[in-house]
Amino acid sequence: MNKDMDISALQAEKKRNQGSLKMRAWSYNYLMKPSTLGVLVLFGLLLVVLFIPPVIGMGDDGSTAAIISGSNLYNLGELSPKEALAFFQKDWGIMEYFNDTGNAQITAQTPFLNAARNLDRVYTWDGLFDMRFYGAVIAFFYLIAMYFLFETVTYGKRATWTYIIVGLGVIIFGDTAYTAWVNSFYPQALSFFLVTILGSSLILMGQEKLNDYLLIGCFFLSALLLCLLNQQYALLGLFLGILGINLKYVDKKKHFQRICVICGSLLLLSSLAAFFIMPNELSKLSTYHSMTRGVLMTADNPEQALEEFSINPQYAVLTGTSYYQAISPETMDSQEMAATFFSKVNPTGVAIYYLANPGQLYEMLNRSVDSSFNIRPAWLGNYEITQGYPPGAQTSFFTLWSYLKANYLPGNFGFIIIWTGVLIGVYVRFFRKGIIEKNERNTLRFVGLMTWLFIGLWELYVAIITSGDTDTLGHLFIFSLTFDLISFVILGKFIHWLEKQLRKVDWEARKQAFLQRNKDKQKNREQRGYRL
Incomplete structure (x- = not known):
């Protein structure tokens, strides 16, 4: 009897030991993997910053009112317009009846907002919408994007250098200047993870690290959602659609090639449809600044520049002014101003003007690069008004990278040209090797990085022609993000090379x-x- 009990005890002990060994192996294979560990650290940072008081978010400048209305949400009116800029507003109202405001807008944000609103109703059912539910939805995809990104630089290894580069990635992309956007209705948080997944999926496909069908699905879905954010992003779909069709050469499987051709073609059509159907969000304010804070400000002869647009040269007195300091609101809204100034200015005309005057374009690129390196708008506060902070107060928690970037990196386009040369010099040999060997996968690392570069430079140029040097919220955010993404991948490559040299x-x-x-x-x- 005792002998049987001893055998049973030994068998139970053996099973426990085997279970413990399996748990340790699982922890080592997954939890201690550099990419997973980096994501877990970022999860902890998001938890502290976005969900635990004092909650961090972004003030509201009113530009997202149509998006909010499109998801049947509304501003409770607890803050004045000035206070809304200076403080983060966590609670919003949920419409109980049919939305007849007439200004509702449906974009790529709408499904995410609707999902967050439904989650809020399930858990609270108090008639109010807590912004943190939207933050939780966005944070989930943000963490997926970060896992993809970390995988591109770790090559599946557990060497010391992989933990170092992932740690640097946490410092860069876990910076509160980035994560605070998650608790807001601005499209920046959405564009953050969409752009990250776009390039990362191409690089991972080249490295053959994850399932091809998963990666191609992530690429096309991210590209589609990015193009549907607003009209100014829509034309990116033309480039991404053509790129997607050409991905058919990566794999010879018929199913894979059909997916690439069909999805790429649909992306092209969706991009064109979005450009013509989605409302043009360029306001009189943006049109005004594209001239006064762009064309006229950088022209040697503003009167002559106005003549090229068939505008009365007397408007040169507006050079360098902002919309609110120029003329009285009555004059700006007058029919005469609409006919003699605003009707003659459009993005196409401004783009052609800059192409004909490259010196002015270069000066505007310098100004825009300098602005883009500060991704924390000074006029938007981070705290709720109830938390006792002064108006416009911004958090200093985990902001090392944004501080260094805004204060110490060279903010001029000449630096970007040198930086682009380094990028091409490091990675073009992989592209060339892939072409020579007819191995398209070897080209995808270079293609992924160049996709980020194209998106960033495109948005930089669009910002200039649509808003002069005043748009630090929209397009310049994407340029700043792509700069960080490419720099991070190059830095990972350099650390890997340095570790290899030291090992020798x-x-x-x-x-x-x-x-x-x-x-x-x-x-x-x-x-x-x-x-x-």
């Missing part, structure tokens, strides 16, 4: 040589002292 060094031999040199020096000193 025979440190023991160098140590012995160093000790021997010290002994020889000591011996020489003793001999000189003996002679004296």
